[in-house]
Amino acid sequence: MSNTVIRVENLSKQYRLGELGTGTISHDLNRWWNKVRGKEDPYLKIGEVNDRTTKATSEYAWALQDINFEVKQGEVLGIIGKNGAGKSTLLKLLSRVTAPTTGTIKAKGRIASLLEVGTGFHEELTGRENVFLNGAIMGMSKAEIRSKFDEIVAFSGTERYIDTPVKRYSSGMRVRLAFAVAAHLEPEILIVDEVLAVGDAEFQKKAIGKMQDVSRGDGRTVLFVSHNMAAVQALCTNGLILKNGTVDNFGEINKMINHYIDDNGNVDKTFKEWQQGSGPGNSQIELTSVSIVDENFQRKEQFYLDEKIFISIKFRINEPGLKINFSLSLYGKGEEYILSSPSINDPLYRVPLDRGIYEAICIIPSSLFNEGTFYLSILLVNNQNRIITQLDKILSITYIDDGKNRGNYFGHWSGLIRPNLCWNTKKINF
Amino acid sequence: MKEQDEDWTMVIKPSSGLFDLQLKEVWRYRDLLQMFVRRDFVAVYKQTILGPIWFFLQPLFTTITFTIVFGKIAGMSTNGVPPLLFYMAGIVGWNYFAECLNTTSTTFIQNANIFGKVYFPRLIMPLSIIVSNLLKFGVQLILFLVLLGYYIIRGADVQPNIYLLLVPFLVLLMAGLGLGFGMLISAMTTKYRDLKFLVGFGVQLAMYASPVIYPLSTLPEKYKIYIAANPMSGIIEAFRFAFLGSGTLNWNYLIYSTLFTLVIFILGVITFNKVEKSFMDTV
Numbered sequence: 001m002s003n004t005v006i007r008v009e010n011l012s013k014q015y016r017l018g019e020l021g022t023g024t025i026s027h028d029l030n031r032w033w034n035k036v037r038g039k040e041d042p043y044l045k046i047g048e049v050n051d052r053t054t055k056a057t058s059e060y061a062w063a064l065q066d067i068n069f070e071v072k073q074g075e076v077l078g079i080i081g082k083n084g085a086g087k088s089t090l091l092k093l094l095s096r097v098t099a100p101t102t103g104t105i106k107a108k109g110r111i112a113s114l115l116e117v118g119t120g121f122h123e124e125l126t127g128r129e130n131v132f133l134n135g136a137i138m139g140m141s142k143a144e145i146r147s148k149f150d151e152i153v154a155f156s157g158t159e160r161y162i163d164t165p166v167k168r169y170s171s172g173m174r175v176r177l178a179f180a181v182a183a184h185l186e187p188e189i190l191i192v193d194e195v196l197a198v199g200d201a202e203f204q205k206k207a208i209g210k211m212q213d214v215s216r217g218d219g220r221t222v223l224f225v226s227h228n229m230a231a232v233q234a235l236c237t238n239g240l241i242l243k244n245g246t247v248d249n250f251g252e253i254n255k256m257i258n259h260y261i262d263d264n265g266n267v268d269k270t271f272k273e274w275q276q277g278s279g280p281g282n283s284q285i286e287l288t289s290v291s292i293v294d295e296n297f298q299r300k301e302q303f304y305l306d307e308k309i310f311i312s313i314k315f316r317i318n319e320p321g322l323k324i325n326f327s328l329s330l331y332g333k334g335e336e337y338i339l340s341s342p343s344i345n346d347p348l349y350r351v352p353l354d355r356g357i358y359e360a361i362c363i364i365p366s367s368l369f370n371e372g373t374f375y376l377s378i379l380l381v382n383n384q385n386r387i388i389t390q391l392d393k394i395l396s397i398t399y400i401d402d403g404k405n406r407g408n409y410f411g412h413w414s415g416l417i418r419p420n421l422c423w424n425t426k427k428i429n430f
Numbered sequence: 431m432k433e434q435d436e437d438w439t440m441v442i443k444p445s446s447g448l449f450d451l452q453l454k455e456v457w458r459y460r461d462l463l464q465m466f467v468r469r470d471f472v473a474v475y476k477q478t479i480l481g482p483i484w485f486f487l488q489p490l491f492t493t494i495t496f497t498i499v500f501g502k503i504a505g506m507s508t509n510g511v512p513p514l515l516f517y518m519a520g521i522v523g524w525n526y527f528a529e530c531l532n533t534t535s536t537t538f539i540q541n542a543n544i545f546g547k548v549y550f551p552r553l554i555m556p557l558s559i560i561v562s563n564l565l566k567f568g569v570q571l572i573l574f575l576v577l578l579g580y581y582i583i584r585g586a587d588v589q590p591n592i593y594l595l596l597v598p599f600l601v602l603l604m605a606g607l608g609l610g611f612g613m614l615i616s617a618m619t620t621k622y623r624d625l626k627f628l629v630g631f632g633v634q635l636a637m638y639a640s641p642v643i644y645p646l647s648t649l650p651e652k653y654k655i656y657i658a659a660n661p662m663s664g665i666i667e668a669f670r671f672a673f674l675g676s677g678t679l680n681w682n683y684l685i686y687s688t689l690f691t692l693v694i695f696i697l698g699v700i701t702f703n704k705v706e707k708s709f710m711d712t713v
Binding site (some may be wrong): 007015016092093094095096097098099100101102103104105106107108109111113120122124125129132133136137138139140141142165 | 437438439440441442443444458459461462464465466468469472473476477544545546547548549550707708710711
């Protein structure tokens with residue numbers, strides 16, 4: 001089956017930056033005047049690559065620019081990209097919430113989106129009434145909802161509260177009910193955006209299972225947007241990487257995830273180098289560079305959980321006989337102090353050193369940390385336990401979960417560290 | 431590949447024709463319209479003690495106030511009709527129009543939340559407002575009819591007449607006018623919020639420039655033309671004439687109102703349709 005169900009051609013979307021108000025009327029009039037004279041829209045031309053980190057030079061920005069791709073029936077397409085890459089805009093265009101500026105999207109069959117489920121839930125109405133309302137908003141007919149009502153309620157696990165106003169529901173219950181409605185929509189094309197972030201583990205499993213049924217069992221197409229690489233890898237067949245509003249890459253999902261992880265957009269946090277004479281230290285010792293590299297001594301921004309990480313510290317000894325050692329500290333994203341590791345087992349620990357350039361390497365073993373970003377501080381100490389220099393959070397390491405060692409669980413994995421502990425079950429009695 | 435190109439069931443393009451209303455889509459979503467009406471009706475008076483009785487109380491108290499202020503204190507003429515009946519006929523009619531206009535005019539802003547997440551034909555929203563207000567109007571009309579029946583038994587000088595057949599058409603005009611204005615304003619407020627402020631008191635003021643609180647016949651000739659310029663004037667007059675047999679039924683006014691309604695309605699639909707596709711970017 002190589003039946004194309006979605007074709008996106010030259011799709012672009014432009015947004016106006018800044019505040020709407022003064023100037024809007026004049027722009028509108030100018031636009032209209034150009035149109036009357038048969039000229040091009042003057043504001044469509046200005047615009048540049050949408051990079052959020054740099055300040056824009058014009059008032060208009062392209063959230064998406066010239067997007068082209070195709071999705072075949074039964075495919076699960078993972079849409080990956082950093083915040084601001086245009087993922088949400090693309091989904092909004094696909095779900096017809098807003099219209100493209102240029103280009104077309106062609107589709108076969110009904111597109112339903114789970115862009116934040118529970119849309120249109122009315123606080124005062126009961127769960128039952130909301131199932132009907134929400135279902136109708138999503139495009140189901142009353143008869144359709146009625147025939148699936150019991151299934152929906154059973155799936156959501158809210159039987160007991162179905163005749164209670166939704167305002168008395170917990171947020172988890174609300175999401176479950178909403179997702180249950182959406183999951184029973186049976187559209188030909190389903191758009192799912194970050195729903196996995198909510199709900200408990202049991203429910204997430206149900207939800208993922210439902211998505212898999214939808215694509216594998218019924219040959220329907222799913223577009224899936226998530227920051228959770230593990231879920232993306234497990235569910236998707238193909239991937240689309242968006243970067244600054246353009247298609248960065250498109251193809252088989254594993255290749256795409258590798259490409260995305262390898263794409264080190266921000267080197268600053270994995271590498272720091274100093275010119276001679278300006279490095280931290282004193283007259284006797286001076287650091288020349290610090291960097292984070294993988295086994296092949298390649299600098300990377302993101303690492304898989306089961307990769308070893310090498311921290312390299314290069315320094316120059318200007319005065320022979322100096323005895324020093326390093327100490328490494330790691331912090332979590334929320335400033336949690338995780339560990340410190342002095343170089344006690346280093347053969348050159350507080351051993352007098354000759355003049356010259358040295359490299360100290362510290363290895364962080366694989367499968368130690370959980371996914372997320374960690375900050376690294378380096379301490380340089382002399383043999384009188386005096387601090388020569390202290391570099392606070394100078395480097396950062398970002399771990400990404402590639403989906404290994406997860407079993408069937410795709411939800412959020414808590415904890416700062418994630419070593420594989422030893423498990424063994426034996427039968428000890430009959 | 432060529433033959434495949436023809437069976438796309440949906441094509442999303444930057445913009446479509448002015449009159450591409452996608453009525454087929456609207457029809458497909460008719461169940462949603464019903465749900466919205468139900469929601470509006472059920473949800474409004476949940477957790478109130480009097481519940482749906484509020485539907486009666488609001489026009490009743492307005493009528494009583496008008497009777498006291500304009501009838502008794504100001505001593506304005508009601509053409510010999512019992513003041514309660516006179517004012518209530520005007521208020522019930524005017525309320526339908528005003529409510530339609532007021533609620534429709536906030537369609538986009540009020541529903542930005544839903545519209546920003548799912549697609550359904552946006553036209554469903556104003557249509558559902560018209561229908562739920564129609565139900566409300568129906569309830570209030572019953573109250574009016576009860577009052578009318580009471581006065582007829584008491585032998586008051588009111589003659590419901592053959593022109594009652596015109597009432598459904600009058601209701602249609604009021605709905606069309608409210609919907610048209612409402613859609614026009616709602617489409618424009620997505621960009622220019624100024625209009626929001628205008629609508630609130632504009633509708634209020636327009637009521638005084640219509641024969642809700644006075645019969646058109648008592649006006650001096652030189653003012654009549656201005657009041658008659660209000661497209662609601664002819665409708666309210668005809669509405670009252672049908673039920674009470676007082677005042678005049680001026681066909682010219684009615685034709686004017688009909689034409690006016692048509693123009694506003696078409697204008698409203700066009701603007702609404704144009705804005706609905708991209709309003710999420712400006713709202």
